[in-house]
Amino acid sequence: MRFRARYFLLSLLLCLLHQAAQAGVIARKNYFVPQQQWPSAIPRSATSVYLHYVGNYGSIPQDARNTDTIWHLQSFLDSIGKGGKNISFTVAFAHKAVLDSAWRLDASLRLIERCHTIRSGGLLRIRVEAKAGKPARTLSFNYLAWRKKTAETERPGYNHGAPTSIDPQMLQRYPIPIEYFDAAFTVGDLWILSIGIDDYADVLYRSCKSDARHLAEYFRRTQESTTLDSGATSVHTFFLADSMATKARILTALETIAGRAEESDIFIFNFSGESNYLELDSLPKRNYFFPWNVAGLPPNPRLRNPKEGQMLSSAMFSLEELLQRSLLIPAQRQLFITEAGPSGEFKIELLRRLVASSRESAGILNKSRVLLLPNEMGDDITRCSDSTIKAGPIAYAVGRLNLTSVSDFFEESQQSGIEFQLKQTLLGCDADYANYMDVFFEKRFFKQYRTLFSNDETEATRGIQPKAETLRRESGLIGKQYALLVGTNHYKGAGWDSLANPIYDVSEIGEVLRDDYGFEVTLLKDPGSAQVYQSLLNLYKTLQPNDQLLIYFAGHGDMDTYFSGDGFIVCSDSKAVSEDAARTTYLPYARLKRMINKIASRQTLVMLDVCHAGTFDDNILASKRDNREYGITNAKVLDLVRENAQRQTRKVLTSVGLGFALDGRKGQHSPFANLVLQTLRARGRNSEGIVRLDNLLQVLRAANLQQSEGSTVRKMEPYAAGFGSDESISEYILIPIERTDK
Known part of the structure; x- marks a missing residue:
């Protein structure tokens, strides 16, 4: 019994x-x-x-x-x-x-x-x-x-x-x-920005405008045949010709595409017009595209309608700016076509910038970029046998490509065939075109680059990604993941204007953290200071040492160098500065740091997309994080999570230092949130299955955006720093979970 x-x-x-x-x-x-x-x-x-x-x-x-x-x-x-x-x-x-x-x-x-x-x-x-x-x-x-x-x-x-x-x-x-559609099985939408300028006042070209139109039409037809979408609703074309092709309209089109494109989409940029490698206004020599704002011949450009005090460089659209803006476009597959010139220095600068910075950021974001350009000066016509065709040679060759899909440009198995088709078409017209154009496939280039310059012993293990459970076990992150996301659009205090995107930003970031990384997300929309403090207290009572914490603030920030010597998060119930000299209705960084530092989680990251966010910490570590090796092997990633991720981690990542943050267009995310989302959604595919704080910082730095609002210049200047009990060699990491449909 x-x-x-x-x-x-x-x-x-x-x-x-x-x-x-x-x-x-x-x-x-x-x-x-x-x-x-x-x-x-x-x-x-x-x-x-x-x-x-x-x-x-x-x-x-x-x-x-x-x-x-x-x-x-x-x-x-x-x-x-x-x-x-x-x-x-x-x-x-x-x-x-x-x-x-x-x-x-x-x-x-x-x-x-x-x-x-x-x-x-x-x-x-x-x-x-x-x-x-x-x-x-x-x-x-x-x-x-x-x-x-x-x-x-x-x-x-x-x-x-x-x-x-x-x-x-x-x-x-x-x-x-x-929500998530695997890019491998998605025929994404096609986003085309095609620019053609014939009229540069001192010179009139014959085919730039028509080339831009015909290329956009060619890609639209190809997309239509791929999707059987007779209405071409999957194609979004921005065609800018002559007087419509101002720098402002080019930037607006790029911003619109950045706000609406998805990772699985394809972005095509075409510029048919003038460009040159110039030293302007005491700035370093660089490659510029000439928009409608500029007139004259390539060696001696001038402002078309000069205004008092305006500098020529401000009207130009540089290659550097194109690369920065294209990073903000989520589409992972991007095709750039330019039939301008001279292009010798263009290609050299492109490779230099890709190898120096964009290589890492594009890899982290899983970008695949393809470039078609002339080796020297672009031609306005194509000489083919005994006839003259009103089209630039590259535009003519692209229009005769036999593609099953626009995505063929990004399929490694198709790329050699595409390059052969393009060059053979031109060679069939005239032997002088044998070296007219170059085709650059970014991923193929960097595969060759790594083969030439990487350590063979370590590179041999790349591509065999450690499993998430192995990474979690080795890092000691066997607890839960928590996120507190605070977005404030509306403010009661005088002097604090409403913002367009903070709530949208934190809502989207919350979805990705929950669905892709397994976080328990607390989302605060337009909270008062008491609600934020209560949420921090709840985390203090709940979290254990093996847990992980991410805190994100989006909204207004402020600093007071006169009285308190501190920076602040502005809450929805914060009073006007004139009514609250001591800032008692604000969230001071000094207090936030003390509170957050006491939360038990070993790994803590604070992300601030607010003005003057750099005042959160004086010891900016960003300058010490510049020269990380590109890529890490399996052995290295396991060593990293064993050694660095198990240390006490208290990091802050900010969108700006002492300056003003960029909010972005309504419904299109701030530039900071845009790049954070792209990095998180890439899920560490090219970082051996993890996303590091260093990855985020590299991507943000590569963008290096700025914009003017009246007399105020807003620039994204990301900083990373440690605070509180942080160990300087610690590393904050995010480990994606196995993704399944909701």
Whole structure:
């Protein structure tokens, strides 16, 4: 009896422990919903409905844990309760067992996205609806190829077949993604900025304007044939010709593209006009494109309509600025075409800048850039046999390319063929074109670069990425990840104008941290100072030494060098400076540092996208972090997480030093948030599976943006520093979790 009693108690204890363990498990369940259970808002013309749940296993009703059908939908939803935010529905419409279209709905039956099949059903054209200030977007997604890869990952070696159309039943187990679409299976949108200037006052060219138009049209047609999108809704063209091609309009187009493009999209920049390598206004010699603001011949440019005190360099658009602006464009695949000249120095400066700085930032962001340019001076016409063609040679050769997709430019297996086609087309016209143009593939170049200049023993291990669990174990980051994100758009105190993007910035960063890195996110929108202090107190009470903390502030910042000698975060309830000389309604950095330093987490990072953020700490470490080696091997990354990540880490990363921060256009993120998001979304693909503070700093520095607002110059000058009990050689790292659909 005693043995039986003990056995019973032991079994009961094990059962309770098992249930408790399961209660903390994140479950992913996909259910079929019979028609009699459909909500009234779902049309009866639908073929099938599926419910998708991602959340705590313990919240799932007992009768729904071991089935794939929801027999009592309302009872299920009532049992889930607060977990309902993790529920979505797929509504499928089919014809003869082949998917025609589908909707994704949230728990409140609001439309999240809708799609229809194209190209024999294997490709989906998806529209993701707008939300929380984020505009709607459209894309083409190869669902069948994605499903096959996902299935093979789940069951390696099993024959999953090769269907040629989408059966609606596939959408139950493999629901269409909502937020993240794997770039490998996405036919992204095409963003084209094509500039052509014939009229430079002192000289009139014949084909710059028409080349710019024809190139944009060629790429539009190619994209249309790829997506079978007859309306070309996946192509966004900015065509600027002659008087429309001012520097201001070029910058506006680039900013618009940066705010709307996605990582899976393709960006094409074309400039047909004048350029030269010049020393202007006592500035270092550099390559400039000549926008409409500039007239004259390439050796002697002048302002077209000079204003008193205006400098010629201010009207120019430099290669350096193009590279900086292109970093802000999330599209990972970027094609640059320029038929201007002379281009010899252009190519040299391009390579120098890529090798010196953009190499690391582009690698971290997983960028792939391709450049087509003349080796010397660009021609205005093409001499072909006995005829003269009104087109620059590069524009003519590109227009005759036989591409299956614009993405061919970025496929390593296609690049040699494209280069051969381009040069062979020109050589077939005239032998003098044998060395007319050059084709530069960035990723191919850096592969050769690493082969020539890297240590063979260490480089041999690159590409075999350590698993996330190995990285977490070796780094000691076996606890939880917490993020406190504070965005303030609106202010009650006089003198503090409303801002456009802070809440949008922190909302998007919160999504990425939660979905890609496993953070528990606390999001504060327009909080007062008391609410921020309470959130910090909650973290102080909750966090343990093996936990990780990230704090992000976006909004107004201020500093007082006269009285308190400190910097401040401005809160929504902060009073006007004239009413609060002691800044008691602000968040002083000195107090924040003391509070944050006392939170137990061994790894803590504070990110500040506010004005005068550099006053958070006087000991800026950024100048000591310039010359990191490009890339790290598996052995090095494991050494790094063992040695540096296990040390006491208290770091701050700011968008500016003592200057004014850039807010950006409404709904397009601040430049700082834009680059942080791009880096986080790249998930350390080229940094051996981790994202380091150093990666973020390198990307931010490469952008080096500035803009003028009246007499105020705002410039992004990122700084990194340690504070409190930080050990100077410590490293803050982020380890992505395995990504799955929501």
